Amino acid sequence: xxxxxxxxxxxxxxxxxxxxxxxxxxxxxxxxxxxxxxxxxxxxxxxxxxxxxxxxxxxxxxxxxxxxxxxxxxxxxxxxxxxxxxxxxxxxxxxxxxxxxxxxxxxxxxxxxxx
Amino acid sequence: xxxxxxxxxxxxxxxxxxxxxxxxxxxxxxxxxxxxxxxxxxxxxxxxxxxxxxxxxxxxxxxxxxxxxxxxxxxxxxxxxxxxxxxxxxxxxxxxxxxxxxxxxxxxxxxxxxxxxxx
Numbered sequence: 716x717x718x719x720x721x722x723x724x725x726x727x728x729x730x731x732x733x734x735x736x737x738x739x740x741x742x743x744x745x746x747x748x749x750x751x752x753x754x755x756x757x758x759x760x761x762x763x764x765x766x767x768x769x770x771x772x773x774x775x776x777x778x779x780x781x782x783x784x785x786x787x788x789x790x791x792x793x794x795x796x797x798x799x800x801x802x803x804x805x806x807x808x809x810x811x812x813x814x815x816x817x818x819x820x821x822x823x824x825x826x827x828x829x830x
Numbered sequence: 831x832x833x834x835x836x837x838x839x840x841x842x843x844x845x846x847x848x849x850x851x852x853x854x855x856x857x858x859x860x861x862x863x864x865x866x867x868x869x870x871x872x873x874x875x876x877x878x879x880x881x882x883x884x885x886x887x888x889x890x891x892x893x894x895x896x897x898x899x900x901x902x903x904x905x906x907x908x909x910x911x912x913x914x915x916x917x918x919x920x921x922x923x924x925x926x927x928x929x930x931x932x933x934x935x936x937x938x939x940x941x942x943x944x945x946x947x948x949x
Binding site: 748770771810815820823 | 865867873875882921925929932934939940941942
């Protein structure tokens with residue numbers, strides 16, 4: 716079946732603009748996660764959803780970052796007034812349920828460059 | 831304090847030899863899980879192996895095994911019979927908390943180890 720898909724694959728924007736990143740999880744997966752990976756670094760947790768609810772959004776760096784999930788499926792991560800330090804690869808993952816031994820399946824990521 | 835520590839920024843191994851990638855973790859939870867992921871240069875994250883804190887046996891998946899030493903809080907990945915295709919970044923990650931807790935789904939990742947397999 717289809718894996719996790721993300722769009723766009725690359726996004727170049729100017730400082731101060733808003734961007735929206737989209738994640739389409741594996742069908743039937745109720746949990747969805749957003750992570751950020753800066754150049755040569757590990758993955759930094761941003762937020763996760765169980766269904767349409769976000770039990771943990773502790774990793775969002777500032778109030779410029781927000782995410783929503785509708786219909787228990789697609790999720791959108793929005794970054795307002797982008798800054799150069801927002802440049803990174805944004806990775807989305809999904810799993811059948813949150814936690815436990817449930818493997819997170821990752822998408823290919825969106826590479827965001829803020830000029 | 832770092833929750834996941836991978837002390838080896840880079841490792842080299844000869845093809846067909848075994849290699850151990852180190853991972854230590856820090857948690858006060860009794861229930862937790864440890865994951866290893868591989869990230870080739872193409873960028874996709876590939877799940878390798880999982881170890882639960884209550885699992886009595888070390889996890890194994892094909893050529894991958896996890897050397898879990900709970901008292902030392904270490905969860906080292908052992909790759910046997912290395913192949914050229916094993917060259918990649920390897921991440922150790924931890925899931926903490928009780929089922930139903932707010933952070934139950936969250937994974938905390940280490941900084942990774944770049945493995946290079948030489949022919």
